[in-house]
Amino acid sequence: MASLILASAPHSHGSPVAPTGRGRTTPLARRHQKSRGRAAIAAGTLILGLVTAMAVAVPALSPYGVAEARPSERLRTPELGHPFGTDRLGRDQFTRAAHGARTSVGATAATLALSLAIGVGLGLLAGFRGGLADGIVMRVADVALSVPTLVVAIVVAALFGPALLTVVVVATAFNWANYARVTRAIVRQVRHEPFVDAARAIGATPWRIATRAVLPHVWGPVTAMATIDVGALLMTISGLSFLGLGAQPPTPEWGLMLADGRSSFLDMPHLMVFPGAMIFMTVLGANLLGTGLRQRLAGGA
Amino acid sequence: MLRYVATRVVVAALAVLGAVTATFALIHAAPGDPVAIMFGATGGGSQVGASAAQREAIRQELGLDRTWPEQYGAWIARVARGDLGTSFRSRRAVATEMGARLPATLTLGVAAVTVQVVVGLGLGALAARRPGGPVDLATATVAMALVSLPSYWLGLLLLWTFAVGLGWVEVGGAASLPRVILPAVTLGLVMAPTLLRVFRESLVEQRARPHVAFARARGLAPHTVLVHHLARPALLPAVALIGTSVGEVLGGAVVIESIFSWPGLGKYLLDSVLARDYPVVQGYMLFTAVAVVAASLVVDLTHGLLDPRLRTA
Numbered sequence: 001m002a003s004l005i006l007a008s009a010p011h012s013h014g015s016p017v018a019p020t021g022r023g024r025t026t027p028l029a030r031r032h033q034k035s036r037g038r039a040a041i042a043a044g045t046l047i048l049g050l051v052t053a054m055a056v057a058v059p060a061l062s063p064y065g066v067a068e069a070r071p072s073e074r075l076r077t078p079e080l081g082h083p084f085g086t087d088r089l090g091r092d093q094f095t096r097a098a099h100g101a102r103t104s105v106g107a108t109a110a111t112l113a114l115s116l117a118i119g120v121g122l123g124l125l126a127g128f129r130g131g132l133a134d135g136i137v138m139r140v141a142d143v144a145l146s147v148p149t150l151v152v153a154i155v156v157a158a159l160f161g162p163a164l165l166t167v168v169v170v171a172t173a174f175n176w177a178n179y180a181r182v183t184r185a186i187v188r189q190v191r192h193e194p195f196v197d198a199a200r201a202i203g204a205t206p207w208r209i210a211t212r213a214v215l216p217h218v219w220g221p222v223t224a225m226a227t228i229d230v231g232a233l234l235m236t237i238s239g240l241s242f243l244g245l246g247a248q249p250p251t252p253e254w255g256l257m258l259a260d261g262r263s264s265f266l267d268m269p270h271l272m273v274f275p276g277a278m279i280f281m282t283v284l285g286a287n288l289l290g291t292g293l294r295q296r297l298a299g300g301a
Numbered sequence: 302m303l304r305y306v307a308t309r310v311v312v313a314a315l316a317v318l319g320a321v322t323a324t325f326a327l328i329h330a331a332p333g334d335p336v337a338i339m340f341g342a343t344g345g346g347s348q349v350g351a352s353a354a355q356r357e358a359i360r361q362e363l364g365l366d367r368t369w370p371e372q373y374g375a376w377i378a379r380v381a382r383g384d385l386g387t388s389f390r391s392r393r394a395v396a397t398e399m400g401a402r403l404p405a406t407l408t409l410g411v412a413a414v415t416v417q418v419v420v421g422l423g424l425g426a427l428a429a430r431r432p433g434g435p436v437d438l439a440t441a442t443v444a445m446a447l448v449s450l451p452s453y454w455l456g457l458l459l460l461w462t463f464a465v466g467l468g469w470v471e472v473g474g475a476a477s478l479p480r481v482i483l484p485a486v487t488l489g490l491v492m493a494p495t496l497l498r499v500f501r502e503s504l505v506e507q508r509a510r511p512h513v514a515f516a517r518a519r520g521l522a523p524h525t526v527l528v529h530h531l532a533r534p535a536l537l538p539a540v541a542l543i544g545t546s547v548g549e550v551l552g553g554a555v556v557i558e559s560i561f562s563w564p565g566l567g568k569y570l571l572d573s574v575l576a577r578d579y580p581v582v583q584g585y586m587l588f589t590a591v592a593v594v595a596a597s598l599v600v601d602l603t604h605g606l607l608d609p610r611l612r613t614a
Binding site: 143148149150151154155157158160239242243262277283287 | 585
């Protein structure tokens with residue numbers, strides 16, 4: 001399988017483990033793939049590093065407060081003092097975008113952490129126990145994966161009131177299923193390997209077997225998957241804020257900033273270009289990193 | 302084949318029942334008194350002082366005074382008759398209101414999926430011709446960029462470019478066929494990369510299989526091999542993906558329609574959500590569920606047609 005940057009697509013979590021011996025996997029092709037993977041990892045890390053640096057440094061160094069409105073500096077186009085311009089209230093958009101990284105990426109990270117904990121946990125349970133527990137977990141996962149998340153998130157936001165926390169909970173409710181599936185598949189694969197039998201033979205507790213013998217095999221594929229999911233999650237979370245169903249003003253959040261900029265974007269395009277570009281770059285960085293990690297798993301074995 | 306179809310239909314019916322139940326549960330789990338919300342939503346000041354007796358009358362009309370197994374039974378019976386309730390805002394039947402907006406969303410959806418299929422399958426087939434070649438790398442880069450683009454940002458950028466920069470389209474205005482182009486392109490482009498990758502992967506995989514080598518060895522023309530021996534099996538995963546597009550369109554429509562003020566179901570849902578018009582929200586959720594289940598049923602049946610081996614399953 002001579003593969004490419006995107007041969008293993010984000011959002012298609014079909015084969016969790018490195019594809020083995022499919023097609024023509026020559027050593028040369030594998031090395032090729034590995035080097036592409038390295039390039040993707042480097043590019044992704046660089047982009048995410050820049051976003052992180054911005055989130056950490058700008059709020060500390062900026063002369064403007066996150067909610068500080070300067071009426072005398074309203075609706076500026078990008079200039080030296082305001083690289084991203086200012087909005088209708090005279091707030092510095094660069095400072096707000098940096099704070100926005102904390103909100104948007106923070107909410108995404110919270111969703112990921114929650115869904116990983118739930119997904120990996122239930123996946124271990126389903127994989128080891130089998131039987132009824134397995135059946136229930138996997139059927140619920142099927143349902144979670146087939147529901148259009150955005151529609152349900154909109155409905156829930158309508159019923160329970162718009163808030164960032166609601167969005168995080170809903171996104172988690174639909175995001176864990178992929179991790180559960182992959183974890184379960186890996187557990188089933190390694191369950192009867194000699195090292196697991198050995199652990200059992202020396203009297204290791206089920207908990208110890210799960211955490212020491214099996215989990216190390218789970219982390220690789222699940223981390224690659226989670227990295228790729230960052231993109232889709234960030235777009236959903238910011239998208240809901242864009243629609244007015246997530247973060248509420250005056251929270252600095254990229255989707256919300258984009259929605260603010262939307263009302264005057266015909267003559268002030270910079271107000272929607274920069275927040276959108278922040279989302280795009282972050283998602284791109286995460287996707288590059290995720291695909292690179294995945295390729296390293298596929299080619300490195 | 303009959304048994305294959307029957308199984309799929311039963312599974313689909315159960316899925317719809319599940320969705321109807323989930324909708325009921327979700328609406329009833331929501332905090333707040335529907336009657337109070339109803340007055341809050343419709344009352345422009347005049348109805349705020351509705352008397353306790355009036356409230357009780359409405360409560361009875363909505364069946365809120367009954368036990369909830371009774372309400373659940375009544376809900377199922379109503380949905381089965383196609384009665385989705387009355388909009389708080391317009392006081393008209395939700396089903397009628399949704400029906401009026403369905404054609405606009407359908408137009409958008411069909412146009413968007415067309416863009417998705419043309420771009421996805423076209424570029425996918427191009428990329429698969431020489432895996433690892435320059436075309437493959439270029440398409441992969443395009444796909445990576447597209448998959449990272451938030452639809453709402455792409456929509457605004459396109460709108461700005463074509464409305465302000467080039468002056469080709471006007472912002473707003475009535476729904477017409479030319480006006481669907483920009484929203485459809487936005488939605489289609491965002492959905493295309495996944496299809497592109499799946500189709501490419503599947504073509505590359507199929508090509509390594511013996512029946513293709515045999516077809517080539519027989520001296521068949523390259524396009525005959527592509528159409529008859531490669532594309533048909535390679536389309537299976539792609540068809541499954543196009544099926545999931547229905548859910549994506551119905552979710553994406555909410556965003557896209559509100560950006561382009563396209564008068565479809567998505568915009569209607571968002572307006573209703575912001576006005577807390579519960580019956581409409583409930584109706585949209587049900588509609589989505591039925592549409593998604595129907596799409597996956599169609600996908601299953603198409604699979605049966607494309608792959609005879611499945612029919613016995």
